[in-house]
Amino acid sequence: MEKNVARAEAPESEDPTAAAEAAVEVPPEIVAQTLGQWFQAWMARIRAGDSGVLPVILGLVIITFVFEGISPHQVFLSATNLVNLFQQSAVFMVLAMGVIFALLLGQIDLSIGFVGATGAAIAVQLVQPATTKWPWWAAIAAALLVCALIGAIQGTLIARLRLSSLIVTLAGGLIFNGVMLIVLGLGPFSGYPSLAGSNANLQVLYNLMWGTINPTVSWVGMVVLVAAAGLIMWSADNRRRRSGLVAPPVSLTLLKIGLIAVCAVVVVAICNVNRAAIGTLEGVPWVIPIVLAVFTVWMVLLQKTRFGRYVYAIGGNPEAARRAGVRLANIITLCFTISAFTAGIGALLYASNLGGMSNNFPGNSLVLQAIASAVIGGTSLFGGRGKVLHGILGGLVIGGIYNGMYLLSIPVQWQFIVVGVVLILAVSIDALSRRSATSGSVARV
Amino acid sequence: MAQQAVTGASPGPAQLGEPLLKVRGINKHFGPVQALTNVDLDLYAGQVTALCGDNGAGKSVLTKCIAGIYQIDGGQFFWESKPVAIHSPRDSSALGIETVYQDLALADNLDIVQNMFLGREQIRNGLLNEDDMERSAGKTLSSLRVTTVRSIRQPVASLSGGQRQSVAVAKAVMWNSKLVMLDEPTAALGVVQTNQVLQLVRRLRERGLAVMVISHNLNDVFEVADRIAVLHLGRMAGQDRADAFDRQSVVDYMTTGASTRSRRADGDGEKRGQS
Numbered sequence: 001m002e003k004n005v006a007r008a009e010a011p012e013s014e015d016p017t018a019a020a021e022a023a024v025e026v027p028p029e030i031v032a033q034t035l036g037q038w039f040q041a042w043m044a045r046i047r048a049g050d051s052g053v054l055p056v057i058l059g060l061v062i063i064t065f066v067f068e069g070i071s072p073h074q075v076f077l078s079a080t081n082l083v084n085l086f087q088q089s090a091v092f093m094v095l096a097m098g099v100i101f102a103l104l105l106g107q108i109d110l111s112i113g114f115v116g117a118t119g120a121a122i123a124v125q126l127v128q129p130a131t132t133k134w135p136w137w138a139a140i141a142a143a144l145l146v147c148a149l150i151g152a153i154q155g156t157l158i159a160r161l162r163l164s165s166l167i168v169t170l171a172g173g174l175i176f177n178g179v180m181l182i183v184l185g186l187g188p189f190s191g192y193p194s195l196a197g198s199n200a201n202l203q204v205l206y207n208l209m210w211g212t213i214n215p216t217v218s219w220v221g222m223v224v225l226v227a228a229a230g231l232i233m234w235s236a237d238n239r240r241r242r243s244g245l246v247a248p249p250v251s252l253t254l255l256k257i258g259l260i261a262v263c264a265v266v267v268v269a270i271c272n273v274n275r276a277a278i279g280t281l282e283g284v285p286w287v288i289p290i291v292l293a294v295f296t297v298w299m300v301l302l303q304k305t306r307f308g309r310y311v312y313a314i315g316g317n318p319e320a321a322r323r324a325g326v327r328l329a330n331i332i333t334l335c336f337t338i339s340a341f342t343a344g345i346g347a348l349l350y351a352s353n354l355g356g357m358s359n360n361f362p363g364n365s366l367v368l369q370a371i372a373s374a375v376i377g378g379t380s381l382f383g384g385r386g387k388v389l390h391g392i393l394g395g396l397v398i399g400g401i402y403n404g405m406y407l408l409s410i411p412v413q414w415q416f417i418v419v420g421v422v423l424i425l426a427v428s429i430d431a432l433s434r435r436s437a438t439s440g441s442v443a444r445v
Numbered sequence: 446m447a448q449q450a451v452t453g454a455s456p457g458p459a460q461l462g463e464p465l466l467k468v469r470g471i472n473k474h475f476g477p478v479q480a481l482t483n484v485d486l487d488l489y490a491g492q493v494t495a496l497c498g499d500n501g502a503g504k505s506v507l508t509k510c511i512a513g514i515y516q517i518d519g520g521q522f523f524w525e526s527k528p529v530a531i532h533s534p535r536d537s538s539a540l541g542i543e544t545v546y547q548d549l550a551l552a553d554n555l556d557i558v559q560n561m562f563l564g565r566e567q568i569r570n571g572l573l574n575e576d577d578m579e580r581s582a583g584k585t586l587s588s589l590r591v592t593t594v595r596s597i598r599q600p601v602a603s604l605s606g607g608q609r610q611s612v613a614v615a616k617a618v619m620w621n622s623k624l625v626m627l628d629e630p631t632a633a634l635g636v637v638q639t640n641q642v643l644q645l646v647r648r649l650r651e652r653g654l655a656v657m658v659i660s661h662n663l664n665d666v667f668e669v670a671d672r673i674a675v676l677h678l679g680r681m682a683g684q685d686r687a688d689a690f691d692r693q694s695v696v697d698y699m700t701t702g703a704s705t706r707s708r709r710a711d712g713d714g715e716k717r718g719q720s
Binding site: 246300312 | 535
């Protein structure tokens, strides 16, 4: 329509009218035949304001260089610190990957911190050898089930009673802060059930964050995973190319697979460095495959299933979804269930990192950091735009900033201020680039 | 433009036969407000019927009754001469009736294929079958000769108004629909895009579909319509072949419910041949 005609500098224009209208946000991979064209189209798209994950990646690069430059003894990029950084970011990442399901609908979930904490408190309590002695898997299953159930209740209130998600989850956060304290108060642990001890079930929960995989197994596992991912990407793209469907050029598919392989090799190589001052501490920490598993499952769910398609449709135009026969209430309920379930995983990682659960659990600030991660990664608060990957990238940014400032012994008040400023910056860049793309008209999604 | 019809030639007005959808004596009220009174309407396959009427004449109510969004209070639908009941949108789409509403109901953040299959996604092994969906969407679009879009994988947000309308129409005809109702398809479009959409309407007729176009715009009406039906205050003021009307008589029917300019145009009362 009128608003799009402005951008006339389309890179390739076989049809003058269509090209002029459509140049704005055509994903580059759908028009390019060669890698060169793809890059051209990509640049055009960035100029037009849709920069995708580029700003976050740039942000990560800047964070890396700045902190490596100014951290004492260049410790930022040491293997120990990088693994540490990932472990610290993992909680943000997992919480963000869950809350993205609410954000994609244009809703919000402020309860994830304490709902997850309630689950984690239950798990940590259940495995205690002094009291209930549950096996670790049953404790984790119970914890995640409770979280999912809480999410389903909140989702039902939001979807069927049409209550505001802000209020429902704000109340949920308060309620489950209380519930968490009650759960923690149970048993003879005076509010601090710990994961320390030689009991095997305690060990498993403790190892979620601290356990490492044998270096050889790490390499083999990495090769298998990369090969599988590469094979899937290659065969999917190839099939589409052969049948003449919209598909990226061969070189781009190879480039993507290559990038994944390089990242995987670098990560495993760093993790396999002996990180202990005395003795040995090497291998990929368990938390990396855990984060990867959450990422993969949720990504497939969002991108490859009917449910995921409906989540995007509801975020983009709920009325269109309703007329298409989508049962909005079910989808919304399920999204809040997933958000709470994932929060359970995130809080379990937090408990593992802490070596137990404590009534000081920072539920509220974790919520805000998780949402900030998702938004910094590129997810919109207005719904319809966002990816699971954004949670990982945004989580790394926030984790990186905290980690870097911690290394510099910057006081905590300044850490809050810096992260807040980065958040504002991230949304402003996004809003500004979008506004220029739509020539001043209302920014969509 | 019209080199070939996609499925069979459009039947000439002389051999129309039975209407695809016959609406007889429809009544609809909302509380004390009588929205439709005894409305009759015939929609023929391979014909474009324009439904005209002033604001509040009941055009949208009639459309929504046919689409199953509103339940009628009295009267009867005949689909291919058989009496049918339409209680819900599901009933009407099961018959092969699709409606393109004025707001189009497209999700901006989804691409063309995703929008066209929204709610009816094809599944293979539990996952979305993107390849087949893209193929059939492409086939439908090219059969309607919607060729101005750059890629069917571009988000609908990046389309022009005419292109969006085309996507919405393509979405409606993809499901073996036999009757497509378009609500003000050219409102808010420029000249070029209006022409695009009118071309599209003609192609639907070439495919042998029954098309009902709700429009205020008499230019468009006379451009594409084979038949015209005019509502006035919830009553059918007149319906007949388009060449039985002229601009002024349509306006008369719309504003007063009657016209003295042309002969009475109540299609069922007289022979439809050459008159």
